[in-house]
Amino acid sequence: MKRLFAILLTVALIVSAVFVLASCKEKSEVELAIEAAEKMTLAELEAASKKEFEDNPDLVFNADSLTSGVKKGIAAFIKKYDWLNEDNAKYNSKKGSEYQPVLNGAAETDGYVADFVMIQDASFVYSLVNAGFLLSYVPSGEGYEIAKEDQDPLVGVTFNKIWYYNGENGTDYLKNVWQLTGKDGASLKKIDTVSYQSPLGEDINMSFLIMLTSPAYETQLKNSYKSYFGTEYTKTDDCQSIGYHYVEQFIKAVTTWHDSDTSEVKNMNDTAHKTGVYFAGLAKVKDYEGYKLPDDDPANWKKVLMGSGFNYQVEGFNGFVYNMWTLIPKTARCPYTACLFIRYLLSEEGFVKSFENVPGYYCSNTKCTPTDGTTLAKWKSSCLSEDPDYLAQNYDSVTAFIKQQLTAVGQSK
Amino acid sequence: MTNNKKFDTRLLGHRLRSYFSKPANIITIVFLVILALTVILPLCTLLLGSFQLNTIQEATSAGGKKGDFTLRHWARLLTSTEYDYAINSLWLPLGKSILMALLACFIAVVLGGVVAWFITRADIPGKKFISAVFVFPYIMPSWSIAIFWENFFKNTEMTAGPRNAGLLQMLTGICVPQSWIYGLVPCAICLGLHYAPFAYILIGGILRNMDANLEEAATVLGASRFKILCRVTLPIVAPALISTILLVFSSSISSYTVPFFLNKDGRFIALSVHLKNLFGDGRTQGQGYVMAILLMAISIGILTLNNWFTGKRKSFTTVTGKSGQVSLVKFGKWRIPIAILLLIIVGFIAIVPLFTFAMESVLRTNADGTRTFTMDYWFSKEVPTGSTKSDTLGILVSGTMWKALGRSLGLSVLVALIAGTSGLLIGYAVARKRGSRIATFVSDVAFLPYLIPAMSFGAVYLSLSFTEGFTWLRGSFILLILVGGVKFIPFASRTGSSAMLQLSGEIEEAAIMLNVPWWKRMARVLFPIQKASFISGYLLPFISCMRELSLFVLLTVSHETLLTTLLGEYSRTGLTESANAINLLIIIVVLVIQFAVNKLTGASIDKGVGG
Structure with missing residues (x-):
């Protein structure tokens, strides 16, 4: 009996082991390399990267991204490591709308696309992370401190889009977000020169409008509504929530649909003209020509270019905080070099070389302190943030609503 | 029964030999296969894509699996x-x-x-x-x-x-x-x-x-x-x-x-x-x-x-015959x-x-808002921070720009050769097999790429480059040549057909009587007579390829690959002055080449368009 029981137990164990092993997905070479890299010291990782190029002299490290910060980062990275040069380490500029089909194509067929990608658009990034195509390498050790929630997927840089204007015009602008909806409040006046880039051409602006409809921000919208109009918000039949109401009123109130945040910020130095309130990335301040004045000091542009966000005191919200993730495709050809580059990019030295101490770039490695005297934590608490799940689940419906509002504006003007 | 079979097989073999003894038939069949693979297959991909969940995001949103019918x-x-x-x-x-x-x-x-x-x-x-x-x-x-x-x-x-x-x-x-x-x-x-x-x-x-x-x-x-x-x-x-x-x-x-x-x-x-x-x-x-x-x-x-x-x-x-009198x-x-x-x-x-x-391209906007004359966007060797060493401010001293120009020219020449030669051969087949269904079909299919929006055409070839067996095409220059060659065939095939149709069959028949081989008839007889029109069939794809952006934007690995992608990158990153300089350069290159070809051969874009 005992023998029979032992045999049955053995058979059961073997069968379960077979099932367990079969259900375990085999890890790809890149996943294994990343796991190994996370345990390596910097010297070991450098050696592993060098070996990749020694083993295969034809190898090219491709870094794809929208941000020129990666271009600068690669230029500095090449100078630091002698086995890398212009021919075997390249930055490829990739605009989001032209890059999504490429990344999707690679993900669906496990094809090679690049060795490192730095991209935005939360719901898109999460879909590829969940599909196991984009992987995270988290640098650790001395000089690195990355919050748990920023590790998987790994956030590289966080940006903020805020409302700002040229302070030399002397107007004390935004105090409450409802000033942007075209109606005067109880004590504050509406702002009648609002400039916003069309969400149809700028995915982050679309994400911002979608997030405004999220139940997560209803309370702060209601509170700021009451503060501005002096009455409680009452739901109407034509709008399903205060967020939808805000988006509808805001789109109607936009006076200029600008084409490029960079160009708009460049135009802000013309103080002879009454410039409007722009919704643009704080990082774009680098394109403001006053910022490049030879006698520039950190306070100069801040005084001239008084963004609403600098005091975190706009009722409702200060703007929108969004991430750019630094990831490694599952099909990367030089994973150790990709890990080494991420490690460099998020180091104090690499971050400064890549993003040149420009305000508005916030590194996920909190050891790299922002140069604009602000903190990412404060921005996160005072701004709307991306919620990948909400964006993915509500994208179709809310974009249909936004398109309807945009069409109405286009037809009426 | 067996004899009948033998007879049928022999007859079929004889008919096939006879059919393939005519160059026009070989060309028709070869292009039928090529166009089926390069035009009809992508069209089927487009159609299929409209009835299935194509991406991970679509599948998530629909609650299905990628590839599901919808x-x-x-x-x-x-x-x-x-x-x-x-x-x-x-x-x-x-x-x-x-x-x-x-x-x-x-x-x-x-x-x-x-x-x-x-x-x-x-x-x-x-x-x-x-x-x-x-x-x-x-x-x-x-x-x-x-x-x-x-x-x-x-x-x-x-x-x-x-x-x-x-x-x-x-x-x-x-x-x-x-x-x-x-x-x-x-x-x-x-x-x-x-x-x-x-x-x-x-x-x-x-x-x-x-x-x-x-x-x-x-x-x-x-x-x-x-x-x-x-x-x-x-x-x-x-x-x-x-x-x-x-x-x-x-x-x-x-x-x-x-x-x-x-x-x-x-x-x-x-x-x-x-x-x-x-x-x-x-x-x-x-x-x-x-x-x-x-x-x-x-x-x-x-x-x-x-x-x-x-x-x-x-x-x-009937009125297209030239009148001797032109009264103004x-x-x-x-x-x-x-x-x-x-x-x-x-x-x-x-x-x-x-x-x-x-x-x-020669005006700089200063910090104080004034604009001053400068040749920096053409000749400055200043290297902006973070650039690789060939990436200079002045486009004429930029290694990146020259490499992109070289690739654009190379691509356009190869595309023009492929499209122009295909157009010429299709034109020959259409003219020699005038009225035959198969030749008309080949001619119609050759015109289809003109009707497919460039971006969609690029997207279809992008997905092809990720398909098993074709991954070697991904990011390669061959992919650009292939896409360009197919996309610009319509111009050349129209030019080739109209030029060949203008030639009387007797001209070639005379050469056949003298036992002149086919390639020699093409090179020594037919081509020289309609030289200007045929070269126009090469010129049109060349010019179209030099200025094309939408078709290649999804397929190039780097923004530095072609002159148009570099122009797009400069525009996107706010380097308006350099973008204008590149724009001017593209126009000048195209105009100079059109002028030179016109002077050397008599071919011109109007001959290509007008047929």
Whole structure:
């Protein structure tokens, strides 16, 4: 009996082991390399990267991204490591709308696309992370401190889009977000020169409008509504929530649909003209020509270019905080070099070389302190943030609503 | 039974040998296979894509698996009432795009037709110059006219800041309203200006070949000039007019770059721009396929209409024999003013754009808002921070720019060789097998790439490059050559067919009698006779490839690959001055090559377009 029981137990164990092993997905070479890299010291990782190029002299490290910060980062990275040069380490500029089909194509067929990608658009990034195509390498050790929630997927840089204007015009602008909806409040006046880039051409602006409809921000919208109009918000039949109401009123109130945040910020130095309130990335301040004045000091542009966000005191919200993730495709050809580059990019030295101490770039490695005297934590608490799940689940419906509002504006003007 | 089988096999073998002994048959079969793989297969991919979940994001959103069959793309784009989605995403843009295309047709036909009439029928001076320069806008990329339009009319009333003063404001102080710079009407005007030379070439060709006796007879019979125009001239040019309208309409409605550049206020989203937005978003790729199919269906419908019209008007081809007498309408004292007016028009649409690009590339905006002259964007060796060492500010000293120019030229030459030779061979097969169904089918399929929007065509080949067995194509230069070669076959096949059809079969038959091999007949007999037309069949794909962006943008690994992708990157990153310099460079390169080829061989773009 005992023998029979032992045999049955053995058979059961073997069968379960077979099932367990079969259900375990085999890890790809890149996943294994990343796991190994996370345990390596910097010297070991450098050696592993060098070996990749020694083993295969034809190898090219491709870094794809929208941000020129990666271009600068690669230029500095090449100078630091002698086995890398212009021919075997390249930055490829990739605009989001032209890059999504490429990344999707690679993900669906496990094809090679690049060795490192730095991209935005939360719901898109999460879909590829969940599909196991984009992987995270988290640098650790001395000089690195990355919050748990920023590790998987790994956030590289966080940006903020805020409302700002040229302070030399002397107007004390935004105090409450409802000033942007075209109606005067109880004590504050509406702002009648609002400039916003069309969400149809700028995915982050679309994400911002979608997030405004999220139940997560209803309370702060209601509170700021009451503060501005002096009455409680009452739901109407034509709008399903205060967020939808805000988006509808805001789109109607936009006076200029600008084409490029960079160009708009460049135009802000013309103080002879009454410039409007722009919704643009704080990082774009680098394109403001006053910022490049030879006698520039950190306070100069801040005084001239008084963004609403600098005091975190706009009722409702200060703007929108969004991430750019630094990831490694599952099909990367030089994973150790990709890990080494991420490690460099998020180091104090690499971050400064890549993003040149420009305000508005916030590194996920909190050891790299922002140069604009602000903190990412404060921005996160005072701004709307991306919620990948909400964006993915509500994208179709809310974009249909936004398109309807945009069409109405286009037809009426 | 066995004997019958043997006989059948022998007969079949004999028939096959006989069939394949004729070069035209071999060419037809070879191109049937090639076009099935390079054109029909991508079309099937487009169709399939519209009925399945194509991406991970689509699958997540639909709660299904990638590859699952679905009707949701069609249903959502064509009929969804959720916040009027179908109306706002398809029907309204479609209506506006049709309006834009109709307006562009009107402008192109009126401008091209009027200039053609003056050049062929009036006694004005400077005709040679006007005729030569008037085709510039068609040689230039269509987006360069859009950028010129913006450069010329932009003003500080619209957007504050000295860099926003356009040429018109700088010269006259006049500020035009924003609706004159961006939106449906400016798009239609720019497309109309771009296609006006096309109308000029087609209508002018008919007018040149028209027997002037017909008009003179009407004059002798006492008909007024207006009556002659309405009752004699217009009916004669009607087939060319209808062809122009339909082809300009078809090209305008699927044009991407002009509506893209002239939509800075976001008010006018043309169907083609919408198509790119749908393709660019993983969540809506399937809808992109649907829209591409709809755009193709519109174009195919229009071309069928064109064939029907021109087929009905066959009787008019009898008047295309050249009359010995060319009687010009005498304008007396109005000769000079008319010539000056034409010169002004030609100058504005063909020369001023070059001037504005040059101006924009030599003016620097300083921190204090003033603008100063500089040649830095052409010659400065200054290396911006973070650039690789070849990446200099001045484009003429930039290694990146020269490499991109080299690749663009190389690509265009190879594409022109592939498309031009294919067009020539298809033309030969069509002419020798005139009336045969298979040859007509090959000819029709060869024209299909013209009707597929460039972005969709690129997207289909992108997915091919990720398919098992074809991954070696991914990011390669061969992929660009393949896509370009196929996309630009239509121009060459049309040119090749019309040139071959003009040749009498007797010419080749005489050479056959003398046992001259096929390749020698082609090289020594047929090609030299129609040299100019055939070379035009190479020139058109070359020019089109040099200025192409949408087709290659998804397929290039780096923004530095081609001159147009580099231009796109400079525009995107705010390096407007360098972008203008590159734009000017592309136009100059294309114009110089067109001029050189014309001088050396007599071939020209008008021969290619006009057939």
